[in-house]
Amino acid sequence: MSNTNPARGMRDFLPDQIRKRNYVIGVIKEVYEKYGFEPLETPSIENLSTLTNKYGEEGDQLMYKILKRGEKLKKQLRREDEVKEDDLADLALRYDLTVPLARVIANNRNELPRFFKRYQIQPVWRADRPARGRYREFYQCDVDAIGSKSIVVEVELISAVSEILNRLQFSDFEIRVNHRESLRKMVSEAGIGEEQTSDALVSLDKLDKIGAEGVYKELSARGIDQTAASAFLDSVNQESIPKELAELTRMIPQIKIDLSLARGLSYYTGAIFEMVLTKGDFAGSIAGGGRYDGLIGMFGKEEIPAVGLSLGLERILMIMEERDMFPDDLTTNAADVLVTIWNEETASDSLKLAGELRQNGLRVTIYPQPDKLGKQFKYADQIDVPFVCVLGESEIAENTVTLKNMKTGDQETLSVKEAIERLSDHFVTTDSK
RNA sequence: GCGGCUAUAGUUCAGUUGGUUAGAACGCCUGAUUGUGGUUCAGGAGGUCGAGGAUUCGAGUUCCUCUAGCCGCCCCA
Incomplete structure (x- = not known):
């Protein structure tokens, strides 16, 4: 018998699972719309050049690229000099929903309102190794507000997501925020070189997972010297609220400033945030986002400020499953x-x-x-x-x-x-x- | 990308120091019941033992390679 499993990291959704997914997606849509966000969908496939160099090296590697077809492919295969991966592909499956959004904004500047608030719930693809709650095809639920530098936008996004999590009966989530500017200062004041900034941030992000000692070890392993590493680690514990975050803290008092929060994506420029669950054994975040004022400008002449936030649908579903959080009246049969x-x-x-x-x-x-x-x-x-x-x-x-x-x-x-x-x-x- | 564990019926698993025809439970099908499911009873179907190779008189069992799955690491949502 031939192998009947779906391709690695991909899933079939049977009716019961779809009902649960639709329930969660329904709540998400309802709340986003309540906050005045409009729906958007973009193609699964983008031009390769649209996606490359937006996510950092790691992201480029995890992207599913699509082989050129017909004569264009043959031409590359016939070449006598060394053929690189990117010569063979011209399209790719989208890696997230933010970069396609930036492209849409740059492409439809005249049609879209001055401030564009959109939500988008679609699958994205990453050629990563599958793990618990992690797949190669998975849904992201993004909300983004384009066109304003005001902190009002951050506040709205955080409240919308909080409302969604409340409606889904999550009672133990915590909103952690940080600011790229604060991180930049911490890195430079500790005397860490610019070329090691991302290394330093990746290690720092794991502080709550592996502890200060673990981060210290990793920093050393990545070639950051002792004094810089300990200065960097110490700076996380500073008491004062960084001035970049002062206003946000005033408007949403329940947020927790976490100077160790870094987040992987390189396009963030301002506030970054993450929703984490405080009870149970699941350590990862269930939502995250931040301000990215530079990204849309990469597609056009204009710099357009933007803030976005993404809900980890797969993780939310996984935890709701484990905690048995679905409502009893969720229709579980085909007919009456x-x-x-x-x-x-x-x-x-x-x-x-x-x-x-x-x-x-x-x-x-x-x-x-x-x-x-x-x-x-x-x-x-x-x-x-x-x-x-x-x-x-x-x-x-x-x-x-x-x-x-x-x-x-x-x-x-x-x-x-x-x-x-x-x-x-x-x-x-x-x-x- | 690196390390560990696993792979036997539709599913979950058993299978002795290598020995004849590979088992169980659940599920499925048929009948007991020609107008009635969920309980019970009787019977039945269903396996190239993940793939390929090696050792052997003989391999589900030992060895190698590959593939897939799970758990860590890396990274991420």
């Missing part, structure tokens, strides 16, 4: 009622009944072929349908249906009208409120 089929001749009666029930607002599935009733009941049980309408010869003759409650096992032969009323009482009134 199953209509049976007695034989070939009565199939049209069953179809008609199903249609009538549907018109009355019920979710109805019809057993797809004539079969023994036992099998039809077994199937109803398997797909977790709470009611079955048996439409057999005698029911059709008397213009009735037999309605069975699968949970209690009770059943009753009723007129079609009564059956509809019975079922509507059960489902429709509560649903449409």
